[in-house]
Amino acid sequence: MKIKFLVLLLASTCIIQAQQFTEQDTLRGSITPERAWWDLNYYHLDIEVNPEEKYISGTNTIRYKVLEQQKVMQVDLQPPLKIEKVTQDGKSLKVTSNGNAHFVHLKKKQKKGSYKEIIVHYSGHPKEAVRAPWDGGFSWKKDANGKHFVATSCQGLGASVWWPNKDHMYDEVDSMLISVKAPKGLLNVSNGRLRKLDKATNTSHWFVSNPINNYGVNVNIADYVYFGEKFDGEKGTLDMDYYVLRDDLEKAKVHFLDAAKMMKAFEHWFGPYPFYEDSFKLVQVPYLGMEHQSSITYGNQWKKGYLGKDLSGTGWGLKFDFLLIHESGHEWFANNITYKDAADMWLHEGFTSYSENLFLNYHYGKEAAEDYVIGLRQNIKNDIPIIGTYDVNKSGSGDMYYKGSNLLHTIRQLVNDDEKWRQILRGLNKDFYHQTVTTKQIEDYISDKSGMDLSKVFDQYLRTAVIPVFEYKVSENVLEYRYNNVIDGFDMPLKIYLGEKEHHVIPSPEWNTDKIEGQPDVKVDRNYYIEQKNSN
Numbered sequence: 001m002k003i004k005f006l007v008l009l010l011a012s013t014c015i016i017q018a019q020q021f022t023e024q025d026t027l028r029g030s031i032t033p034e035r036a037w038w039d040l041n042y043y044h045l046d047i048e049v050n051p052e053e054k055y056i057s058g059t060n061t062i063r064y065k066v067l068e069q070q071k072v073m074q075v076d077l078q079p080p081l082k083i084e085k086v087t088q089d090g091k092s093l094k095v096t097s098n099g100n101a102h103f104v105h106l107k108k109k110q111k112k113g114s115y116k117e118i119i120v121h122y123s124g125h126p127k128e129a130v131r132a133p134w135d136g137g138f139s140w141k142k143d144a145n146g147k148h149f150v151a152t153s154c155q156g157l158g159a160s161v162w163w164p165n166k167d168h169m170y171d172e173v174d175s176m177l178i179s180v181k182a183p184k185g186l187l188n189v190s191n192g193r194l195r196k197l198d199k200a201t202n203t204s205h206w207f208v209s210n211p212i213n214n215y216g217v218n219v220n221i222a223d224y225v226y227f228g229e230k231f232d233g234e235k236g237t238l239d240m241d242y243y244v245l246r247d248d249l250e251k252a253k254v255h256f257l258d259a260a261k262m263m264k265a266f267e268h269w270f271g272p273y274p275f276y277e278d279s280f281k282l283v284q285v286p287y288l289g290m291e292h293q294s295s296i297t298y299g300n301q302w303k304k305g306y307l308g309k310d311l312s313g314t315g316w317g318l319k320f321d322f323l324l325i326h327e328s329g330h331e332w333f334a335n336n337i338t339y340k341d342a343a344d345m346w347l348h349e350g351f352t353s354y355s356e357n358l359f360l361n362y363h364y365g366k367e368a369a370e371d372y373v374i375g376l377r378q379n380i381k382n383d384i385p386i387i388g389t390y391d392v393n394k395s396g397s398g399d400m401y402y403k404g405s406n407l408l409h410t411i412r413q414l415v416n417d418d419e420k421w422r423q424i425l426r427g428l429n430k431d432f433y434h435q436t437v438t439t440k441q442i443e444d445y446i447s448d449k450s451g452m453d454l455s456k457v458f459d460q461y462l463r464t465a466v467i468p469v470f471e472y473k474v475s476e477n478v479l480e481y482r483y484n485n486v487i488d489g490f491d492m493p494l495k496i497y498l499g500e501k502e503h504h505v506i507p508s509p510e511w512n513t514d515k516i517e518g519q520p521d522v523k524v525d526r527n528y529y530i531e532q533k534n535s536n
């Protein structure tokens, strides 16, 4: 067993954290030599799902482009699922295994630039999700009429918990066909568009024509009924399709009115919905919800807020269905712009948490949005940094949500031009369209487009768990101030109020002095996520 130690040094105090990672973590979380030489092109996942037996079986055809001539290929699949055989051009291949990683020994010459296919045959009783979507696997539930209500979820754990694939985020497949044979009388809904429903076998064929990440792929089987609408969007007419349990149809028709409001707000802030070709869907599931690409899964029990709760404590969080808005926001940040490494997961959750306040901004105004995002601060722990550990599938602090959104809200203040800020958000979705990225790329892009070097701001908020303190002393006609708890070179401009009067400062760790009028009360603008300390 190979063990890695990680030492994190934080700005003010020296906290030593030792984390142990295993060889399996490295095989799962890094671009191994057995992954690097081939580029994913196409998957055809073709399975039968048997809810009575909690059993699945079938194949995944993996088409790839050869980047470098190699012969050993890593495919991931988690036990208790088993690979039965792997073939290329009809011939069985040798497979050696190391835990969840399986190494396929190819016989044929892999000529650089050529496209090849392998077919992975597999079957078994997949891991059952006990606390979906937090743990992942299959949810084998029943609806109120006793009919099967089945769904998959696998963020974090990885899609290899239920189907064989290249289980790393850096390489997205360009398109995918998902064929699922479901029990008679039930419908399977997956990602993309329903290309064909084979009535004789009750097999549905869903085609995704855009790049998709592994954890975004899903299977949902239930006694679904359908309704939908056409949305007149920035890129034309968008099909918005909804699949809900038969008994919930009337409730859903009222509740999903939020969907078009969401689309309106997010296209305004982020640009066109990134998957017009594949449609937008909401699919009811027996768990809370997940950002499955072009088939957002929904289980917020037809309530506003988060299961009826306002995470911001301001009341604004009850104006919308949190799950519907949040998971849909991920279509731009997670499905369109996707992290390469789980360590950068804030790119999904920080931006999407931030999207909730922009939804409010669009429909209820700027003050409502500010109240909401500032209200979310009550959930920040500042325990460990937001950026996780690279190459071992390890994300950072849960603060990536609320602190992430408050970091972005703070940067909006620094940009101090809402139209410019909106163009930066739209530009991200345009310039990184359908790409997997690193946080560094996104940070540099925001610095570049805003015309400010924000590297120290990102370092402070993403790579330490320490919040800057604005320390000040005020006496007759003199304001003294400085930053505490900051990394070297941290020089974030700040808007403060002297009484009613707006005042701009650029503090540093050294004391600075400004001439002011009188001896007013000092207050940092509430939109900056920072602490203040009066040292008089």
Ligand SMILES: [Zn+2]
Binding pocket: 326, 327, 330, 348, 349, 352
């Ligand atoms: Zn999320």
